[in-house]
Amino acid sequence: MASFFEEIWNSIFTPGTTPTLLIATNVTFAALQVVLFALLLATYSIHFVILSVLCGGLWSAINWFASELQKEQAKAAEQKAKEDAIARQTADDSDETEVESAESKIRSPIAPVSASNEVEVVEPAGELKQRLDTSPGYKSGVSTEDEWEKVSENETEKDK
Incomplete structure (x- = not known):
């Protein structure tokens, strides 16, 4: 149990969602639903029905968002793996050294510049x-x- 709380504490400082954080979120929302149901039975107030519906909507929205975030992270990891594989393949296929390929990449967008004999005179802006x-x-x-x-x-x- 202590390790669970330690994992929750560490998940606060981890970007994105973690399985421990999702478990804690779901347990918390389930407990809130139980409390709201108990209060509904004790008071027969419509307010607790409305709060329960709002709680359920928020609970499902958080779970939906977490699942979409995990899907996007998986896509990004897959894309990065593909790019790394392509980079390794092109590095293995090329016979150039890294310096030669870098120099060719630098030189390729540079167009030759023609020199001019004219000089532009710039007047000072202030005294x-x-x-x-x-x-x-x-x-x-x-x-x-x-x-x-x-x-x-x-x-x-x-x-x-």
Whole structure:
């Protein structure tokens, strides 16, 4: 019994559904249905019938989802096995080394480029100035005038 709870705890951190988690889910929903039936017999309230129907619908939806998820995981595993088999077969059939085949894959989409003697002139977007700081030994790089003004405004706001 302790191993069952340990498996449930570990299944929380495992992606997807695990058989232990599905068993725990089904036992929990069955217990809830028993409690709702007992409350229905004790009170004869329609509310417990409605809750039982909702519980049954949720229970069946969870089981349906888990089965569909398992089907998709099986398909994905089968597809991966096929791709691995094809990759192994093509690797065995080729006489090239891995480096040669990688180089050919890299070169194949690259088209030859023709060189041009024309030079495109790019105009600067803004005026650049040196930033000066009053602290000794500090000289920053080049920046635009607008950025320096923003920094100056922030410093004056902090001083207030």
